[in-house]
Amino acid sequence: MLQLGDEVTLYSVVFVLVLLGTRSPLWTTGLTASLYLFMAMFRFPQVPSSRAQQVLHPAKGTAGSGKVSVVAHRGGGHDAPENTLRAIREASKNGATGVELDLEFSADGIPILMHDETVDRTTNGSGPLSQFRLSELGKLDAAAKHRLRDKFAGEKIPTLEEAVEECIRLQLIIYFDVKGHPDEAAAALKELYKKHPVLYNSSIVCSFEPKVIYRMRQSDPEVVTALTHRPWSLSRLGDGTPRFSSLWQHHWFALMDMVLDWAHHHILWKLCGTSAFLIQKNFVSPDYVQYWAQRRVEVVAWTVNTKVEKEYYQELLQVNYITDSLVEDCEPHY
Structure with a gap:
């Protein structure tokens, strides 16, 4: 606190x-x-630090060095089709400590793994995810747009339950990235934790939306949680270019960005009682890590994709990081 x-x-x-x-x-x-x-x-109190440490720094060997945990972004979307069972298995094989998985819902309300609001970017289908029932999603090829599509052809979009069972089997830490739907997500995750109590010591719920995290703590205050943040996200895209062509819109949202950033660092994290803060890699420094350490909050950097960057976070900063690939350099997903 x-x-x-x-x-x-x-x-x-x-x-x-x-x-x-x-x-x-x-x-x-x-x-x-x-x-x-x-x-x-x-406000919610933080979960006991001993349990947060089990999640953030498990005893299991890692691809990093020392106590640094290496987490495969979307299961390691560069090494295998993102948010699939094959990606989870590849991440484990390549030495990941854990996987970050995106939670979404099919049209019939089944929790699944998917990052986008449409199926166009990653599958051979087209249209909003909200229009696909689980049975229809099962007919899509989740490897259709991947660079290694021939190797992983026919890979399916998994349900959240299937992915969790695979992670538990492989003893991987899970970073649940909740895109929205705070009430539905909190209810689905609460049932999941009830069914698989091992998740209390092997997973963390993360979101860009503080409402999601607050709702999760309301549903189950024992769950380890984290806020995800990228400064200037309202006024700029992930690559730093302005989001709006209108000058007044750009400056207005830049002002809102400053308010949001201040709220994240001084109010929202405390209100939610988070144990970690997931921050875009360009804003992490020794002073920044120390700032959160004084508040018993762990810093996790994303998305760290080059050998030089990984060495910096592992050896100098010694903070956990999320990466698209455990085996080679690649361009980041924002």
């Missing part, structure tokens, strides 16, 4: 800003006190 210095700074800043806006000491005191009470009443 926040250190004393953080709390003093946070509420002092809020007090000054509200005072400047309202010019009323009474209103200022009341609003600042309300924020303090809200945080005190509705």
Whole structure:
């Protein structure tokens, strides 16, 4: 949780800003006190650090060095078709500590592995995922657009249950990346943890959406969780180019980015009681790692894809990282 210095700074800043806006000491005191009470009443505590460490730094050997965990992004989408059982098996074979898997839902409400809202990019199908029932998804080739499509031809889109069972069999840590659907995702994951209690010590639920993580903690406060964040995500695309051609739109969303970034680092992580913070690799530094270490929060960098980058995160920063490939350099997926 926040250190004393953080709390003093946070509420002092809020007090000054509200005072400047309202010019009323009474209103200022009341609003600042309300924020303090809200945080005190509705925040979730972090899970015990010993259990978070089991998930983030398991005893199982890794492809990294020392205590660094190496996590295959989407199962290792460069080495095998992303979010498939074959990708999970390849990641294990190549020495991954764990796999990051994307949770989505079929039209009939079955939890499956899929990153996009459409099936176009990764399969031989076309159209919104929300229009495909599980039986229809089963007819698609999940390797159709992969660079090694001939080697993995016919690979299917797995259900979440199938993927979890495979990860448990291979003793892989699972990073569940929840794209949205907070209520549905929390309910599905709660049932999954109930069916497979081993997940409490071998998985972490992550999302860009704080609402997802908060809803997960409401459903099951024992689950290890993490917020995922990329600064400037509202105003810029993953490669750094502006998201909007309109100058006023760009500056407006850049301002919103600053507010969102501040909220992630000072309020949202504490409200959700997260144990880790997944951050885009370009924003990780020794000082940044230390900032979160003081708050008992682990930093996990994504997406780290070159040999030089991997050595930097393993040897110098000694933080966990997520990669598209465990065997070669490649271009990152954003």
